[in-house]
Amino acid sequence: MEILLYVSAAIAALSLLLIAIFVITTLKSAKATMNEVSETLTSMQGKLNGITDQANELLANTNRITEDVERKMQSLNSVAKTAEKLDDSTAYMNKSFQSLSEQISNPDPKYKDLMQKANTITGIAASIFFRAKREKAKQANYSSQERYHNPASQNMDLLPYPQKRLPEPGQKN
Structure with missing residues (x-):
């Protein structure tokens, strides 16, 4: 029976050795994966910084264009108001010419x-x-x-x- 005890101790030691080997292999694989993840995150952070910079430039351009459009819209509004006043002036002149024409034709x-x-x-x-x-x-x-x-x-x-x-x-x- 004593042999069984030694054999079981040897099997237990061998199992612990195999478990240790598998744990070490798994940790090495995990370390390699973590390094790849770290490199991927660094690369993504660089790309995101580039995208953020481009987005900020695009936003600044959009704001400039919006301001320009607003200025032009205000100019068009003033032109439209002037056109309305011109229409009123034209109507007044037409009435004046009509009145003058009637005065000339019927003195x-x-x-x-x-x-x-x-x-x-x-x-x-x-x-x-x-x-x-x-x-x-x-x-x-x-x-x-x-x-x-x-x-x-x-x-x-x-x-x-x-x-x-x-x-x-x-x-x-």
Whole structure:
């Protein structure tokens, strides 16, 4: 029985030796894995720092662009307000021109006679002017061929047609 005791002690010692060998192998493997994990974490930290720097630059660019867009939007708002004011001004000018047009087409009766006289005087002055031009052209002895080749001299014979006559005072339009 004593042999059994020695054999069992030897088996126990051998088992402890095998357990120690397996533990040492496992620890060496774990150490290698921990070194790889450490290297991976260091590499990832470097990459994350690079990404963080790029993200910060992108954020700064985005902020600059946003400020620029806001300034441009404010400029567009002022342009839109100016356009609204221009529309109001245009409407006011149209009303003024309409009012002026109506005053000219329907003058006060006391001015109609004066306007008609001014129209007559203007017509007489134009007639005298064109007649003097025609006489001057005749004195220069233009030949018929020169008159044919110079269209400006042909128009001197024609007086312009008078504009629409105003009704006499007391007449209705």
